[in-house]
Amino acid sequence: MDFVHRYNLGLDICTDQETITKKPQRTFLDMNGKPDKYMRLRHVVHLWNKRLIDNGIINLLRTDEDIRRFPDKNDYYDIVKDIINEKDWKKFCEWWPQTFDKADVEQNYGKHYSGYPFDKKLFLDTFMSVVSETHSGAHNCNPEFFITEKIVRAIGNCHPFVLLSTPGYLKELKLLGYRTFEPHIDESYDNEEDTELRMVKAIDSVKELCEKGVPVECINIAIQNQQTLNNRYQDTIRMLEGIFNG
Numbered sequence: 001m002d003f004v005h006r007y008n009l010g011l012d013i014c015t016d017q018e019t020i021t022k023k024p025q026r027t028f029l030d031m032n033g034k035p036d037k038y039m040r041l042r043h044v045v046h047l048w049n050k051r052l053i054d055n056g057i058i059n060l061l062r063t064d065e066d067i068r069r070f071p072d073k074n075d076y077y078d079i080v081k082d083i084i085n086e087k088d089w090k091k092f093c094e095w096w097p098q099t100f101d102k103a104d105v106e107q108n109y110g111k112h113y114s115g116y117p118f119d120k121k122l123f124l125d126t127f128m129s130v131v132s133e134t135h136s137g138a139h140n141c142n143p144e145f146f147i148t149e150k151i152v153r154a155i156g157n158c159h160p161f162v163l164l165s166t167p168g169y170l171k172e173l174k175l176l177g178y179r180t181f182e183p184h185i186d187e188s189y190d191n192e193e194d195t196e197l198r199m200v201k202a203i204d205s206v207k208e209l210c211e212k213g214v215p216v217e218c219i220n221i222a223i224q225n226q227q228t229l230n231n232r233y234q235d236t237i238r239m240l241e242g243i244f245n246g
Contacts, residue, residue, distance in 0.1 A: 012120045016223045019158035022124045027210045028056040029126040029159070031150075035060050035076055036069070039132045039164045039199055045080045046203045048092055055210040057126055058097040118153060127214040128222075129154035130206055133165035145172040155225045160185065160218035162202050162209075167193050177228050184215040 014022075035041040044060055047053050062070070070076055073093045077086070084092065123129075134148050145166060151173075154161045160181050163169050170180045170190040180187055186208065189201035 014120060014123050014157040014159075016158060016226065018124060019219060019223060024124070024126050026055055026057055026126050027214065028128050028130050028162075028206060029122050029154075030056050030058040030130040030132075031061075031122070032059060032132055033061045033063060034066060035062060036066070036079060037132070037134075038195065041076055042080055042083065042196075043130070043132060043164055043199055043203060044097070045084050045092065046200060047206070048088075048095075049084065050203065050207055052203075052207055052210055053095070053097075056130070057122060060097050120157070123154075123157035123159055126159075128160040128162070128209065128218065130202075131161050131163050131165075133163065133169070135166050145169055147173075152229070155222075155229050158219070158222045158226050160214060160222045162205050163190070164199055164202055167191065167198060177232065178225050179221045179228075181218045181221055184217045184221075185209065 030044070030047070032040045032044065041060065044053075044058060047056070047058070062073075073096055074089075077089055080089070131151050131154055133150055135144060145168065151161065151163065155178065162185065168190060170187055174180060186201075186205045189198050189205060192198035192201055
């Protein structure tokens with residue numbers, strides 16, 4: 001509801017017409033904070049290993065809180081040392097993606113970033129989103145289905161998406177009325193119980209999209225999903241009005 005509420009108050013989002021006519025130079029948008037969360041830094045390292053980083057607009061934002069906990073980027077190495085050697089890690093740290101969204105910097109978020117405002121141009125300059133959600137189910141991370149602004153921003157800006165989250169996340173989205181992108185995108189990762197394998201399979205789907213392109217059918221589904229988001233908002237407002245007025 002928050003996304004549509006902000007849109008009604010003037011939040012600038014991608015329209016369906018802009019989505020149809022845009023001419024992106026990169027395949028995917030991949031906006032991340034809190035690098036120590038299991039699927040955040042690890043999935044970006046996987047993108048690095050598969051040489052996909054030039055296909056996307058990627059950030060790996062370290063907030064003030066992150067910097068207090070991990071003063072140096074090398075402090076993160078223990079999280080990923082099983083998938084990248086020290087020599088390549090040094091190169092990765094030199095490349096470490098900075099924010100492409102000036103709202104991240106201007107608002108100087110300390111511990112949390114609300115997700116708003118955002119730079120609409122990031123969605124116009126890419127075809128789809130790689131979304132690393134808050135819950136991953138890894139180790140001590142919550143295994144429950146949980147929607148945040150991360151996936152809602154993609155849906156609200158007509159972006160197809162590949163999801164990095166808990167198993168069955170896409171199934172739960174469908175129960176809410178949204179469409180996902182199979183068979184145009186391989187979504188078998190959603191059925192994988194092992195967190196690391198699920199992430200790797202999702203990145204393989206991103207790799208295929210980078211190599212073959214994002215099918216136009218995915219864009220059409222994404223436009224429908226934006227309308228579903230708005231419809232769900234309107235339905236909720238009517239329900240609340242009925243409760244308070246009834």
